[in-house]
Amino acid sequence: MKRQKRDKMDRAFSRGFQAGLTGRSKENCPYHAPDAKMHWLGGWREAIDGRETGLFTK
Template sequence: MPMKRQKRDKLERAFSRGFQAGLSGKSKENCPYQTVDSKMQWLGGWREAIDGRTTGLFTK
């Protein structure tokens, strides 16, 4: 099942890119993804980073 693996990797990459964007304080409007799955992952990562920043988990 190589397809499943590929799809998961792409979604994980979208998540981590969103996370990095959130850590650096970028707006969620900066999401580069068009597909629903990737966009949801990116936003999930972004949201997690923003939550972490507001609770003091991460500092700049």
């Protein structure tokens, strides 16, 4: 059975989330398209908020 490719916006969110967990700056966003950039920043913000509240550790 073939695996479907993940949605590009889901991928942008998860990459932003990983960037936030590792402490990267939001200026390092690799996306230029407005929709993908919005999802990447959403993932980044969620990870940063989680780190600040203690849900995630370095």
